[in-house]
Amino acid sequence: MKPLQPVxxxxxxxLGIAFFVLFFAAWAVATLGGFVSKTFLADPLTMLRDGTTLxxxxxxxxxxxxxxxxxVGGFLLAAALAVPLGLAMGAYKAIEALLEPxxxxxxxxxxxxFIPLLILWAGIxxxxxxxxxxxxxxxxxxxxxxxxxxxxxxxLVEAAYTLGASDRTLLTRVVLPNAxxxxxxxxxxxxxxxxxxxxxxxxxxxxxxxxxxxxxxxxLLATGQMIFGIIIIGLIGLVTDFVFKAANRRxxxxxxxx
Amino acid sequence: MATLSIREVSRTFPGxxxxxxxxxxxxxxxxxxxxxxxxxxxPSGCGKSTLLRIVAGLDVASSGTVxxxxxxxxxxxxxxxxxxxxxxxxxxxxxxxxxxxxLREQAVPAxxxxxxxxxFIAQVGLRGFxxxxxxxxxxxMQQRTALARALANDPxxxxxxxxxxxxDHQTRELMQELLLDIWETHRKTVxxxxxxxxxxxxxxxxxxxxxxxxxxxxxxxxIGFAHPRDYRIKTSTxxxxxxxxxxxxxxxxxxxxALAG
Numbered sequence: 063m064k065p066l067q068p069v070x071x072x073x074x075x076x077l078g079i080a081f082f083v084l085f086f087a088a089w090a091v092a093t094l095g096g097f098v099s100k101t102f103l104a105d106p107l108t109m110l111r112d113g114t115t116l117x118x119x120x121x122x123x124x125x126x127x128x129x130x131x132x133x134v135g136g137f138l139l140a141a142a143l144a145v146p147l148g149l150a151m152g153a154y155k156a157i158e159a160l161l162e163p164x165x166x167x168x169x170x171x172x173x174x175x176f177i178p179l180l181i182l183w184a185g186i187x188x189x190x191x192x193x194x195x196x197x198x199x200x201x202x203x204x205x206x207x208x209x210x211x212x213x214x215x216x217x218l219v220e221a222a223y224t225l226g227a228s229d230r231t232l233l234t235r236v237v238l239p240n241a242x243x244x245x246x247x248x249x250x251x252x253x254x255x256x257x258x259x260x261x262x263x264x265x266x267x268x269x270x271x272x273x274x275x276x277x278x279x280x281x282l283l284a285t286g287q288m289i290f291g292i293i294i295i296g297l298i299g300l301v302t303d304f305v306f307k308a309a310n311r312r313x314x315x316x317x318x319x320x
Numbered sequence: 321m322a323t324l325s326i327r328e329v330s331r332t333f334p335g336x337x338x339x340x341x342x343x344x345x346x347x348x349x350x351x352x353x354x355x356x357x358x359x360x361x362x363p364s365g366c367g368k369s370t371l372l373r374i375v376a377g378l379d380v381a382s383s384g385t386v387x388x389x390x391x392x393x394x395x396x397x398x399x400x401x402x403x404x405x406x407x408x409x410x411x412x413x414x415x416x417x418x419x420x421x422x423l424r425e426q427a428v429p430a431x432x433x434x435x436x437x438x439x440f441i442a443q444v445g446l447r448g449f450x451x452x453x454x455x456x457x458x459x460x461m462q463q464r465t466a467l468a469r470a471l472a473n474d475p476x477x478x479x480x481x482x483x484x485x486x487x488d489h490q491t492r493e494l495m496q497e498l499l500l501d502i503w504e505t506h507r508k509t510v511x512x513x514x515x516x517x518x519x520x521x522x523x524x525x526x527x528x529x530x531x532x533x534x535x536x537x538x539x540x541x542x543i544g545f546a547h548p549r550d551y552r553i554k555t556s557t558x559x560x561x562x563x564x565x566x567x568x569x570x571x572x573x574x575x576x577x578a579l580a581g
Contacts, residue, residue, distance in 0.1 A: 217404055217406050217408045218408055218410060220376075220378050220396070220402075220404070220408070221402070221404060221408035221410075221466075222410075222421070223377075223378065223395075223396035224376055224377075224378070224396050224397075224398075224400065224401060224402040224470075224479075225398060225401070225421050225422035225425060225469065225470075225473060226397060226398030226422050226425045226426060226473065227421075227425055228425075231425060235421075235424075235425075236410065239410070239412045240410075240411075240412065242412075314412070315453070316411050316412045316453040316454075316455065317411070317412075
């Protein structure tokens with residue numbers, strides 16, 4: 063193997079799948095081979111059987127739906143407010159000077175540490191879940207969008223001005239389209255983080271959702287169910303990531319050109 | 321009639337953190353008549369780009385004024401088109417959309433935009449590339465698009481800041497001929513900054529030589545070759561004479577700049 067040499071598309075797919083196979087094989091050997099106690103780690107077959115029972119008899123599909131709606135809802139709320147604010151901060155230095163120090167501080171406040179407080183304020187209903195995700199993603203989004211917008215190539219800005227652009231059209235016709243692919247990439251990244259916040263919120267105070275199922279299963283020592291829940295989260299993450307990437311390629315073909 | 325008048329324009333960049341302010345440009349005056357093609361020649365760092373940026377309105381003079389048709393320049397505008405040394409096409413727009421950028425800004429009807437774009441695309445030899453994104457084009461093609469984009473706005477003055485500086489020698493010569501050809505058709509007023517002496521003589525009616533920093537205009541030379549010009553004039557004795565004189569002028573300045581560090 064030579065460093066930095068690309069591999070063919072076919073080889074990429076085969077190698078990518080191969081590691082999944084390897085992972086499951088190692089797990090199967092460790093559990094079915096009797097190297098690990100069943101109490102602590104279920105084997106892949108038990109996991110699948112437990113998962114099927116969950117889906118067919120315990121309405122786990124509803125839990126998955128609840129968790130997904132919380133992530134998407136909280137994330138959309140955060141994005142709808144954070145993207146315009148990030149644009150404003152990146153484009154106008156006075157707004158940046160005003161808000162940047164506070165946002166930088168706020169983004170280090172761990173969203174999960176707010177959960178007890180949010181339960182006091184908003185109970186253990188849906189609003190509390192949305193707020194956890196909102197706090198976890200909003201400040202990160204604002205800062206990352208502001209940086210991307212602030213890094214707009216100055217020579218493109220100058221070219222636009224010499225072509226007669228006004229301050230307003232500069233924003234809509236240069237700054238925004240220039241930053242759009244990177245903003246989409248930021249959204250993809252932060253959506254991944256939002257998944258970890260929702261599960262924590264569900265572990266602590268909830269009557270539905272994937273996290274709730276996992277904490278319930280712990281009481282029953284049902285490791286198969288717990289692992290099934292975790293794997294479902296991973297699969298949903300994988301699929302959304304793939305969809306996001308495909309959408310970005312379609313929306314911004316010029317950015318993918320190299 | 322577009323006349324450009326640069327009057328006693330100087331530029332000093334403020335120092336900071338204990339560094340002394342740098343004077344990039346000492347008072348420069350230059351009158352550019354309608355249809356003039358002026359090249360500004362100078363050693364690197366002499367402030368020739370700064371002068372051009374002040375005319376464009378992208379930089380502000382510390383003293384003096386720039387008048388376009390008698391009105392002082394305050395900020396950039398579509399009446400002074402500019403082609404930059406770096407590739408400044410908007411990467412998210414196709415060749416055609418890039419060329420229409422300024423027209424859309426003026427709310428020119430779409431049909432008219434397409435007409436103007438087609439005209440300039442043909443003129444810079446990019447037919448068949450209308451729907452390409454800039455990244456799919458070579459450097460020379462990108463600069464031809466940038467030229468078409470500036471011309472589509474029909475500016476009074478065309479400002480060019482070493483536009484062919486990043487291109488290889490052969491492409492650069494072809495671009496010079498292309499630009500000259502376009503100038504011969506449109507007779508735009510052009511202010512062209514370069515450090516390439518051949519390029520300066522080949523295209524200009526007048527070559528202006530700037531001194532080392534702080535830049536000032538130290539020499540002007542009228543270039544009398546008739547139009548249309550052919551690339552073969554580059555080997556004529558008149559050309560060689562201009563070149564010898566300008567080489568001497570520049571050489572002294574480059575040495576001074578080197579000594580000043």
